[in-house]
Amino acid sequence: MIACSSALRTFRNIAGFCAVASSQQEFSRLLRPCIKGTRRFFSSPGHMEVVEGEADKTMIREGKAVLAAGVATDKVFYNPVQEFNRDLSCLVLSAFLDRFKIRLEEKQAKKQARRAENGNPNSEFPPFRARVLDAMAATGLRSCRYALQSPLVAEVVANDSDETACQAIRLNAEANNCADKVIVTHQDARRLMINSGFDEQWFHAVDLDPFGSASPFVEGALQCVADGGLLMATCTDTAILCGNFAEACYARYGATAVRNPAHHEISLRIVLYYLANRAMHHNKNIEPLISVREGHYVRVFLAVHRGAQEAKQVVMKASYMKNCTVCHNIQLQPICEPHKTAFYNASLSGGSTCDICGTVMKIGGPIWNANIHDNAFVTILLSNLDKDSSQYGTKDLLRGKLTMIQEELPDQPFYIQSKDIFKVVHCLPIPSRNFFSALHHAGYKYSPTHCELDSIKTNAPFDVVWDIIRCWVKQNPIAENRRSEPKIARILGPEPKIQANFTLHPDADFGSRKNKMLRFPTAGVKGPMARPKRLPWERSPPSTEDDTDAEVKKAKLDGNNGA
Numbered sequence: 087m088i089a090c091s092s093a094l095r096t097f098r099n100i101a102g103f104c105a106v107a108s109s110q111q112e113f114s115r116l117l118r119p120c121i122k123g124t125r126r127f128f129s130s131p132g133h134m135e136v137v138e139g140e141a142d143k144t145m146i147r148e149g150k151a152v153l154a155a156g157v158a159t160d161k162v163f164y165n166p167v168q169e170f171n172r173d174l175s176c177l178v179l180s181a182f183l184d185r186f187k188i189r190l191e192e193k194q195a196k197k198q199a200r201r202a203e204n205g206n207p208n209s210e211f212p213p214f215r216a217r218v219l220d221a222m223a224a225t226g227l228r229s230c231r232y233a234l235q236s237p238l239v240a241e242v243v244a245n246d247s248d249e250t251a252c253q254a255i256r257l258n259a260e261a262n263n264c265a266d267k268v269i270v271t272h273q274d275a276r277r278l279m280i281n282s283g284f285d286e287q288w289f290h291a292v293d294l295d296p297f298g299s300a301s302p303f304v305e306g307a308l309q310c311v312a313d314g315g316l317l318m319a320t321c322t323d324t325a326i327l328c329g330n331f332a333e334a335c336y337a338r339y340g341a342t343a344v345r346n347p348a349h350h351e352i353s354l355r356i357v358l359y360y361l362a363n364r365a366m367h368h369n370k371n372i373e374p375l376i377s378v379r380e381g382h383y384v385r386v387f388l389a390v391h392r393g394a395q396e397a398k399q400v401v402m403k404a405s406y407m408k409n410c411t412v413c414h415n416i417q418l419q420p421i422c423e424p425h426k427t428a429f430y431n432a433s434l435s436g437g438s439t440c441d442i443c444g445t446v447m448k449i450g451g452p453i454w455n456a457n458i459h460d461n462a463f464v465t466i467l468l469s470n471l472d473k474d475s476s477q478y479g480t481k482d483l484l485r486g487k488l489t490m491i492q493e494e495l496p497d498q499p500f501y502i503q504s505k506d507i508f509k510v511v512h513c514l515p516i517p518s519r520n521f522f523s524a525l526h527h528a529g530y531k532y533s534p535t536h537c538e539l540d541s542i543k544t545n546a547p548f549d550v551v552w553d554i555i556r557c558w559v560k561q562n563p564i565a566e567n568r569r570s571e572p573k574i575a576r577i578l579g580p581e582p583k584i585q586a587n588f589t590l591h592p593d594a595d596f597g598s599r600k601n602k603m604l605r606f607p608t609a610g611v612k613g614p615m616a617r618p619k620r621l622p623w624e625r626s627p628p629s630t631e632d633d634t635d636a637e638v639k640k641a642k643l644d645g646n647n648g649a
């Protein structure tokens with residue numbers, strides 16, 4: 087049993103301290119006397135702070151919220167690695183609600199004008215009060231941060247199907263003085279969302295952050311999100327999304343991944359395709375605002391709009407992929423092409439074998455082939471972060487990621503991963519700046535990708551990329567026995583059609599790289615944590631060995647097996 091009264095007392099003390107503490111140091115100074123045997127760990131100024139005291143009284147501060155992890159140590163899921171995810175979510179939610187309010191008020195002003203014309207000028211609209219659903223709230227830390235850090239949020243429904251988690255959320259909401267805004271519900275998230283949709287209790291933002299795939303919850307989320315509202319979804323089953331278990335990927339997302347070094351962006355595009363596809367069934371369409379791959383998960387933020395006509399356009403934003411597993415050549419195969427006012431089935435593009443190495447191409451997809459970010463929205467996020475970064479512990483990583491996302495070429499769905507492409511022919515890697523310079527001199531665009539270190543997006547066709555590598559191999563020959571291998575001979579055999587110039591160009595590098603921004607997490611950041619443990623009497627034992635095997639396999643597929 088949880089020691090509710092003592093824990094609650096401790097939280098109230100902390101909440102009081104939060105109200106009067108003007109800085110992190112002040113907060114720690116005030117907190118210290120009330121906990122015996124206090125130890126403190128600071129990862130960096132303004133970063134997550136962990137304060138340990140007596141057993142079961144460990145408190146964590148993140149953003150403007152305090153979490154009593156002592157309640158949650160082995161029963162409720164809390165993952166400190168996800169701080170970046172929560173910081174980004176708070177930043178996006180605030181910016182999105184500002185945008186939503188402006189657009190709503192513009193619509194209301196037009197309605198008001200029409201009413202005035204009809205002789206009813208005095209009717210007023212109620213002020214905008216945002217409702218947010220945190221469908222899998224776990225400890226409630228994210229819900230509390232939404233309530234505290236987004237001024238337009240009037241109510242956060244923090245739901246969890248686990249009773250222990252619900253107790254933790256209530257206590258954490260009390261500790262943060264936001265119990266009036268954080269409404270705790272204890273039910274299956276799918277039932278809650280579908281019932282809310284039926285009752286027209288719309289949410290202006292819905293957050294899905296489950297273990298594994300968000301796909302089982304998407305149907306409900308699409309039904310309860312307001313017109314133009316925000317849907318945030320995380321998927322941690324990256325093993326499936328990155329090209330393993332094709333049948334499992336198709337079962338969850340209606341698409342298959344391919345084995346290609348650009349798998350992280352492909353996984354984002356599969357999730358977006360799935361969301362667009364499900365939205366289409368409800369005569370809705372999606373507007374991706376920002377899509378992020380980080381660590382063990384992908385997370386997408388998108389606005390959901392009603393509109394049957396726009397929903398039909400989804401077919402033009404989806405494509406299959408043709409992938410060569412030998413030289414990493416990957417091409418899009420559209421599903422439809424426009425013809426006057428209708429859409430016709432698209433013709434097959436190219437042959438069934440790879441132009442570079444002659445290998446039979448593999449098919450995958452469909453994937454989302456349109457923009458995955460809204461650059462104007464990302465600019466607002468960066469601006470808001472610069473205005474007040476004190477509530478974001480991972481602000482340096484946030485700034486680096488958002489800058490990289492701004493730099494990405496918007497119309498290139500894939501990228502080349504340096505460490506993989508040079509391995510194909512076993513040549514010396516081309517130093518990054520020389521590779522950028524060769525593309526620059528040849529007149530092509532290129533950019534980094536936030537998905538992967540040492541990777542590059544470019545509008546240069548794949549045969550041009552291989553021509554550059556062929557020129558490099560002429561200057562830096564590979565071993566003769568390697569060169570005689572059939573697949574390498576096929577790739578390096580043709581004479582390059584361009585003469586690559588590897589001379590360093592002063593403008594060849596990207597801003598985020600030149601300015602040495604923190605673009606990827608530093609070493610030591612690990613993947614997902616284990617699922618929350620249940621107490622022995624809460625856990626029903628597997629009836630057979632097969633059940634145990636099935637549980638282990640599912641945990642691996644969902645990406646939650648790492649502690």
Ligand SMILES: [Zn+2]
Nearest residue numbers: 410413440443
């Ligand atoms: Zn090939």
